[in-house]
Amino acid sequence: MALDRKDLTILAELTTNARASHTELANKVGLSSTALARRQKALEDEGYIQAYQAALDLSQFGLTTTVLVRIALESQSDDALKAFETEVVKCPSVVRCFLMSGTDDYILIVLARDIQDFERIHRTELSRLPRVARVQSSFALREIVNRAVPTVVFGEAKR
Amino acid sequence: MALDRKDLTILAELTTNARASHTELANKVGLSSTALARRQKALEDEGYIQAYQAALDLSQFGLTTTVLVRIALESQSDDALKAFETEVVKCPSVVRCFLMSGTDDYILIVLARDIQDFERIHRTELSRLPRVARVQSSFALREIVNRAVPTVVFGEAKR
DNA sequence: TCTCCTTGGGCACACCGACGCGCATCTTCC
DNA sequence: GGAAGATGCGCGTCGGTGTGCCCAAGGAGA
Numbered sequence: 001m002a003l004d005r006k007d008l009t010i011l012a013e014l015t016t017n018a019r020a021s022h023t024e025l026a027n028k029v030g031l032s033s034t035a036l037a038r039r040q041k042a043l044e045d046e047g048y049i050q051a052y053q054a055a056l057d058l059s060q061f062g063l064t065t066t067v068l069v070r071i072a073l074e075s076q077s078d079d080a081l082k083a084f085e086t087e088v089v090k091c092p093s094v095v096r097c098f099l100m101s102g103t104d105d106y107i108l109i110v111l112a113r114d115i116q117d118f119e120r121i122h123r124t125e126l127s128r129l130p131r132v133a134r135v136q137s138s139f140a141l142r143e144i145v146n147r148a149v150p151t152v153v154f155g156e157a158k159r
Numbered sequence: 160m161a162l163d164r165k166d167l168t169i170l171a172e173l174t175t176n177a178r179a180s181h182t183e184l185a186n187k188v189g190l191s192s193t194a195l196a197r198r199q200k201a202l203e204d205e206g207y208i209q210a211y212q213a214a215l216d217l218s219q220f221g222l223t224t225t226v227l228v229r230i231a232l233e234s235q236s237d238d239a240l241k242a243f244e245t246e247v248v249k250c251p252s253v254v255r256c257f258l259m260s261g262t263d264d265y266i267l268i269v270l271a272r273d274i275q276d277f278e279r280i281h282r283t284e285l286s287r288l289p290r291v292a293r294v295q296s297s298f299a300l301r302e303i304v305n306r307a308v309p310t311v312v313f314g315e316a317k318r
Numbered sequence: 319t320c321t322c323c324t325t326g327g328g329c330a331c332a333c334c335g336a337c338g339c340g341c342a343t344c345t346t347c348c
Numbered sequence: 349g350g351a352a353g354a355t356g357c358g359c360g361t362c363g364g365t366g367t368g369c370c371c372a373a374g375g376a377g378a
Contacts, residue, residue, distance in 0.1 A: 014213035018177045021336060032356050037337075050214045053307065054173035057209045061312050066257065068266060085303050092311035097304035098225065102297045107227060111309050138261045144244050145256035148212065150270050152251035153220050180364060191328050196365075198326095 001046055005155075006031065010039060011048065012154045018052040058111060065112040066140040072105040073131045080131040091125040105134075115139070160205055164314075165190065169198060170207065171313045177211040217270060224271040225299040228285065231264040231292045239290040250284040274298070 003011075009029050013020060026036040043049050058064075073080050081099070088097050088108070096109040110126075112118035118137070126135055162170075168188050172179060185195040202208050217223075232239050240258070247256050247267070255268040269285075271277035277296070285294055 011213070011215060015215065016210065016212060018211035018213045023336075033336085034338075034357085035355050038354085046219070047216050048219050050216045051175065052177035052211065052213050053175060054170070054177045054211050055209045056170060056174065056308055056312070057206050058308070058312070060205070060207050063309065063312070068257070068259070089304055093309050094304055095306045095309050097302070098227070098299040099301040099303060100227070100297050101300050106303070107299075108304075111311075138259050140257040140266075141260055142258040143256070144258060144265070145248055145253055145267075147254045149215055149217070150222065150252050150254050152270075153215070153217070153222070182364075192364085193329085193366080194327050 001042075003048075007039060007043065008154050010036065010043065014040075014049065014052075015149055062113045063111040065114055065118060066143065067110045067112060067118055068138050068140065069108040069110055069126065070105060070134075070136040070138075071108065071126075071129070071132055072103060072134040074133045075131065083130045084132070087129050091129075093121045093125055160201075162207075166198060166202065167313050169195065169202065173199075173208065173211075174308055221272045222270040224273050224277060225302065226269045226271060226277055227297050227299065228267040228269055229264060229293075229295040229297075230267065230285075230288070231262060232290045233292045234290065242289045243291070246288050250288075252280045252284055 006029050010025060013025055013028055017024075022033040022037045022040070025040070026033040029036060031039070040049075071084075073084060084106070085097075085099075088094060088106070091110075093110050093112060094108050095111055098107045100107050108126075110118065110121060112121055118139075122135070122137070126132075165188050169184060172184055172187055176183075181192040181196045181199070184199070185192040188195060190198070199208075230243075232243060243265070244256075244258075247253060247265070250269075252269050252271060253267050254270055257266045259266050267285075269277065269280060271280055277298075281294070281296070285291075
């Protein structure tokens with residue numbers, strides 16, 4: 001299935017207003033509401049749209065500190081990776097975790113209230129992860145870019 | 160404003176189904192639709208809910224490769240930072256960018272179609288960033304955790 | 319202890335709008 | 349020229365949404 005410019009406009013708009021009605025979207029895209037409804041349903045059925053979700057302001061919850069954590073395991077054996085990964089998904093403060101190439105370790109993104117709170121997280125969540133050889137943390141001083149979708153996806157959809 | 164368990168349940172549900180109707184949510188939370196409408200509107204007005212957005216399946220767009228890029232500048236002067244940051248926001252493949260503590264450099268998360276595509280991005284986007292002294296890239300082999308909201312936010316809302 | 323006031327919830331109703339269907343039209347490709 | 353896909357219009361039904369009103373619980377103060 002190939003997406004044309006109108007599809008990309010629909011997607012770009014829905015990434016901003018997920019609750020926009022058919023008629024509302026139809027005006028912005030330049031279609032009738034029924035044609036738009038068909039395209040939107042197709043985009044959902046084909047899997048381009050995974051879900052509609054509310055974005056929370058995490059700073060309202062006091063989570064203003066982002067920490068990047070690099071973790072190296074004692075060994076890169078298969079069961080060491082599995083043991084680590086089954087535990088890391090349970091950490092409530094971890095929002096992202098990648099298995100990285102290069103030095104064969106993991107990179108986590110952790111959200112904390114402040115530095116003291118990260119000390120608690122380090123003690124109660126991170127240090128309990130199995131098979132860990134080394135943990136290295138660096139704090140994000142500022143966030144310059146935070147996009148859910150790279151702008152390259154929408155191509156020339158924006159007029 | 161203090162959030163009780165019902166508020167957290169509403170937020171947890173909306174992060175999954177942003178298009179859920181008042182009556183639908185009311186059943187899950189255990190409220191009437193009007194009481195729920197009041198709470199939801201309050202959560203929006205207080206800023207807990209920033210937006211409702213559609214989540215796209217980026218793999219459907221061929222973006223299956225995540226790259227972490229560490230960048231060190233020639234100098235940490237104020238105008239060097241400013242020059243870099245005004246340009247990095249224009250890079251269409253960059254989804255996140257942090258100013259980091261420690262070695263005083265930046266960490267970017269870049270989405271690419273594959274390794275060849277990242278070479279193109281490196282050439283056309285990253286190498287044109289100003290005041291850059293060193294660029295170091297590592298590829299994500301696998302994504303273990305990807306949450307928009309840390310589960311710690313919802314606390315004990317999940318029964 | 320009684321009463322007032324505030325906060326939050328539920329019920330009922332009415333209005334407005336979205337949604338989905340059917341059909342006619344148009345374009346494009348074979 | 350025909351067929352298939354996509355669009356637009358109109359309509360009716362359905363559901364959500366918002367409002368008004370009343371009720372229950374809890375706290376404060378006299």
